Amino acid sequence: MSSLPYLGVGLSYRWDLNPHLARGNPGVDWLEVTPEHFLPLTEDALQRLALLARRYPLAGHGLELSVGSDGVDAPGYMEGVRRILSTTKSAWHGDHLCFTRVGTLPLRALTPVPLTEEALEVCVRNIRRVQAELAVPFVVENIAYLFETPLDTLPEEEFLRRVVTEADCGLLLDLHNLHANAVNRRYDPYPFLDRLPLERVVQIHIAGGRTMEGLLLDSHSSCSPKEVFELLDYVVPRCPVRGVNFEMDSDFPPFPRLVEELAHARSILQRHGASKS
Numbered sequence: 001m002s003s004l005p006y007l008g009v010g011l012s013y014r015w016d017l018n019p020h021l022a023r024g025n026p027g028v029d030w031l032e033v034t035p036e037h038f039l040p041l042t043e044d045a046l047q048r049l050a051l052l053a054r055r056y057p058l059a060g061h062g063l064e065l066s067v068g069s070d071g072v073d074a075p076g077y078m079e080g081v082r083r084i085l086s087t088t089k090s091a092w093h094g095d096h097l098c099f100t101r102v103g104t105l106p107l108r109a110l111t112p113v114p115l116t117e118e119a120l121e122v123c124v125r126n127i128r129r130v131q132a133e134l135a136v137p138f139v140v141e142n143i144a145y146l147f148e149t150p151l152d153t154l155p156e157e158e159f160l161r162r163v164v165t166e167a168d169c170g171l172l173l174d175l176h177n178l179h180a181n182a183v184n185r186r187y188d189p190y191p192f193l194d195r196l197p198l199e200r201v202v203q204i205h206i207a208g209g210r211t212m213e214g215l216l217l218d219s220h221s222s223c224s225p226k227e228v229f230e231l232l233d234y235v236v237p238r239c240p241v242r243g244v245n246f247e248m249d250s251d252f253p254p255f256p257r258l259v260e261e262l263a264h265a266r267s268i269l270q271r272h273g274a275s276k277s
């Protein structure tokens, strides 16, 4: 994973941002592209992706791979993702450590996998297969979740560690997901971080959420809180990160505020010499 290119600090690509990204933007180093936003694929979509790839380095970030599902992929899904990754010359591709379908039934939600030996085996098997099929490095992301399954037998950090080491893939560390879980379950995120395989971190997500009925939701609807930047400052010198990106899905502020968010993250990466690790 250390041979992967250093992308710097970027944004998750969203339609709302098009007017600010169309001609390239010096405040944005790279973009994360979600294949599901372009599926089912058309020639027009491929052309737009190719154009984007001429302006920014890109990496893929899927929603529907369903790493935790024991079964076959949705028809045509992998082929679509593969074509997008190849058109965009993606540096790597990521998806979440969760399941989004049961059999062929889509759940439309990132659902936590039971933290069991059996689920671990399924996740490892799926990631190994996906890495072989996609032919780009794969990174798996820790999710925010609001409930634990009664079946859990392993701590989340041990589950994460074993998935990435046994599947031999990278870790996409979402610091807002970690922050939200730590707030909602009242634990200290720093010892949790220390128990993760930080040497496997390829990418880091930063984001902001909102509080509803006493729970912090990972809604991607605000700028990152200070706790997320503090976690970033802690983790960057401890991992070989290749790219950080800010995820936002709604309630976009004026674009210069997003550039400011990236500049803040970039200053942390530069202070720790991240591009050289």
Ligand SMILES: [Fe+2]
Binding pocket: 141, 174, 177, 205, 247
């Ligand atoms: Fe994320």
